[in-house]
Amino acid sequence: xxxxxxxxxxxxxxxxxxxxxxxxxxxxxxxxxxxxxxxxxxxxxxxxxxxxxxxxxxxxxxxxxxxxxxxxxxxxxxxxxxxxxxxxxxxxxxxxxxxxxxxxxxxxxxxxxxxxxxxxxxxxxxxxxxxxxxxxxxxxxxxxxxxxxxxxxxxxxxxxxxxxxxxxxxxxxxxxxxxxxxxxxxxxxxxxxxxxxxxxxxxxxxxxxxxxxxxxxxxxxxxxxxxxxxxxxxxxxxxxxxxxxxxxxxxxxxxxxxxxxxxxxxxxxxxxxxxxxxxxxxxxxxxxxxxxxxxxxxxxxxxxxxxxxxxxxxxxxx
Amino acid sequence: xxxxxxxxxxxxxxxxxxxxxxxxxxxxxxxxxxxxxxxxxxxxxxxxxxxxxxxxxxxxxxxxxxxxxxxxxxxxxxxxxxxxxxxxxxxxxxxxxxxxxxxxxxxxxxxxxxxxxxxxxxxxxxxxxxxxxxxxxxxxxxxxxxxxxxxxxxxxxxxxxxxxxxxxxxxxxxxxxxxxxxxxxxxxxxxxxxxxxxxxxxxxxxxxxxxxxxxxxxxxxxxxxxxxxxxxxxxxxxxxxxxxxxxxxxxxxxxxxxxxxxxxxxxxxxxxxxxxxxxxxxxxxxxxxxxxxxxxxxxxxxxxxxxxx
Numbered sequence: 370x371x372x373x374x375x376x377x378x379x380x381x382x383x384x385x386x387x388x389x390x391x392x393x394x395x396x397x398x399x400x401x402x403x404x405x406x407x408x409x410x411x412x413x414x415x416x417x418x419x420x421x422x423x424x425x426x427x428x429x430x431x432x433x434x435x436x437x438x439x440x441x442x443x444x445x446x447x448x449x450x451x452x453x454x455x456x457x458x459x460x461x462x463x464x465x466x467x468x469x470x471x472x473x474x475x476x477x478x479x480x481x482x483x484x485x486x487x488x489x490x491x492x493x494x495x496x497x498x499x500x501x502x503x504x505x506x507x508x509x510x511x512x513x514x515x516x517x518x519x520x521x522x523x524x525x526x527x528x529x530x531x532x533x534x535x536x537x538x539x540x541x542x543x544x545x546x547x548x549x550x551x552x553x554x555x556x557x558x559x560x561x562x563x564x565x566x567x568x569x570x571x572x573x574x575x576x577x578x579x580x581x582x583x584x585x586x587x588x589x590x591x592x593x594x595x596x597x598x599x600x601x602x603x604x605x606x607x608x609x610x611x612x613x614x615x616x617x618x619x620x621x622x623x624x625x626x627x628x629x630x631x632x633x634x635x636x637x638x639x640x641x642x643x644x645x646x647x648x649x650x651x652x653x654x655x656x657x658x659x660x661x662x663x664x665x666x667x668x669x670x671x672x673x674x675x676x677x678x679x680x681x682x683x684x685x686x687x
Numbered sequence: 688x689x690x691x692x693x694x695x696x697x698x699x700x701x702x703x704x705x706x707x708x709x710x711x712x713x714x715x716x717x718x719x720x721x722x723x724x725x726x727x728x729x730x731x732x733x734x735x736x737x738x739x740x741x742x743x744x745x746x747x748x749x750x751x752x753x754x755x756x757x758x759x760x761x762x763x764x765x766x767x768x769x770x771x772x773x774x775x776x777x778x779x780x781x782x783x784x785x786x787x788x789x790x791x792x793x794x795x796x797x798x799x800x801x802x803x804x805x806x807x808x809x810x811x812x813x814x815x816x817x818x819x820x821x822x823x824x825x826x827x828x829x830x831x832x833x834x835x836x837x838x839x840x841x842x843x844x845x846x847x848x849x850x851x852x853x854x855x856x857x858x859x860x861x862x863x864x865x866x867x868x869x870x871x872x873x874x875x876x877x878x879x880x881x882x883x884x885x886x887x888x889x890x891x892x893x894x895x896x897x898x899x900x901x902x903x904x905x906x907x908x909x910x911x912x913x914x915x916x917x918x919x920x921x922x923x924x925x926x927x928x929x930x931x932x933x934x935x936x937x938x939x940x941x942x943x944x945x946x947x948x949x950x951x952x953x954x955x956x957x958x959x960x961x962x963x964x965x966x967x968x969x970x971x972x973x974x975x976x977x978x979x980x981x982x983x984x985x986x987x988x989x990x991x992x993x994x995x996x
Binding site for chain 1: 705706713825826828831837840841932939950951955974
């Protein structure tokens, strides 16, 4: 296995082929050293964190950075190509596209955060419960989650959006509900194996309550895979939410959601290329940020989290 | 082997029942049911109740579900569209072939391009080609397909004028939608093919094959590729779902008259019988394909079937 110095030599490709790269010998001890080490060795994490950080900054500073309010209609500035005062150009109503993309970062973050929360909270809770209690409760919950995963995610999301009626909130809620079984499986499997760990036995023997054991002992130990899964899901949700908005099932017209912006720019593609370019770049950068950050975190924190993602059992083997 | 297949078949049947019931329940409980739409906005509560009784909408959910499924299975009757009044089954039959064509084209494309680039990358890990493939696929997984679709339309249809913008017709209409639909799957297939080949390459039996003097070509063909393909086949099964999901987006962008576009339009029109029928069909197809993939998996890797006994 490689040390830091050997990392970039020809024998070790930058992107290691086999998934054992997380188990290389780490120089230094502790989480901090591990983080520093990972940042230097894997540009993944750095680039991902940079892109996500940029998106958060855009969302936070949108009112300061935006040249004009995102909904300000200026009929005399229709379909202007990018200039210094309008870096991304203007749309058919004369709204400044740069401002709209900036505010779009807010919508994207809110939507993906809501979806992640709606998946993580119930999934984690049920997973802890099922893994710790086992018995009939676990049986029922697990069968239910199996059926849940039997529909492709997008199909289920579409059914849920159809049920609730097209809107941004409906999209976020639908994408959240779709994600519950993924968290459930991750946490249930983790809890199952932690149940008999020494630290849990110790906690039990000094009389800690079940709730305390679950929340103060088992949950913190599952934190890193949960964080990794959440980061990766944020990117996925962003992509799916943008897609749904693009086809009209998510954000509705005046909202500057990136997918909706692209959909609106579609009709002007042959004359106003900027309308079809910049919102797409924003989505791509944000999704790539979350993906890289998630991959980097996985390598650094939880090398085996991949095995928990969607349908962990090989077909036939139960 | 037979027991394994039977068990999988029974499992798929159970899941199918649960899924169809849940879908029915979800869409059936949606605000604004058939009766609402039929009597219009200004009807009184009494009129509404009468219509509901006539249509059998006041019966309990389970009873209506049983009625719906028996009509669907016995007569192929899925109800009528609230908008056009046409039979849902007819609408679906019209669109079904188009979606199958699109999905098959995309799947073949993803499989061909994905495995070939994966093999090329794995032949020399760490080489320039490998780095290029890994970078492009990383980017590919983050690119929204609908944006790629827009860019391709801008380039090939509007600027160059080589391909039609939207609609269906000759093979030229199929090119852009198929490429866009295949896009994310290709990236995943390439990466997995590469990782799997690298795994297999270092296996003991490959070393043995080299040692006993087989040519490089034969080692690759009989040992590395055959075993390296197994995870890719499994993955393809899982990705059929993604492909089905992708048809909603791609068909809408390209105006491809398939099931996905039918569903999206029906959701926007709040035309629930159409959504229900089409979504159920998609769920059934997905289950069946998964079953087929599992069987293929057993064929490729005999250990799976035996292990399950």
